[in-house]
Amino acid sequence: MDYNYPIRHDWSTAEMITVVAFFEAVEKAYETGILKEQLMDAYRGFKKVVPSMAEEKTLDxxxxxxxxxxxxxxxxAAKGALGxxxxxGVRR
Structure with a gap:
């Protein structure tokens, strides 16, 4: 893929890595599939960096x-899935 991830320049390098890891997990879900636990681990890390629902929606x-x-x-889908x-991911 040839695009940029949505990041904020006021984040630390570690925070940027955490957010990019979440978006990479989403990509993996669409491209090959990902285990629920892996996706939810990445999402929990993402939410530590982006706790605001409004900011999450903007980044999404x-x-x-x-x-x-x-x-x-x-x-x-992951929240409703079994361990x-x-x-x-399903494209429209």
Whole structure:
């Protein structure tokens, strides 16, 4: 993929890495599938950096516009999945 991840320049390097890891997990869900636990671990890290729901929605929208992947959908699927289940993203 040839696009930029939505990041904020006031984040530390560690925070940027954490956010990028979450978006990479979303990509993996769409491209090959990802275990629920892996996705939710990445999401929990993301939420430590981005606790605000409003900011999360803004970043999700920026990521969707750049990549075509919808992080909200895969997180919602993971929250409703059983442990050990593969999560796959579905394009519209």
């Amino acid at each position: 929208k920026e990521f969707e516009e750049a990549s075509g992947y919808v992080s909200f959908r895969v997180v919602k 050990g289940e593969m999560i796959k």
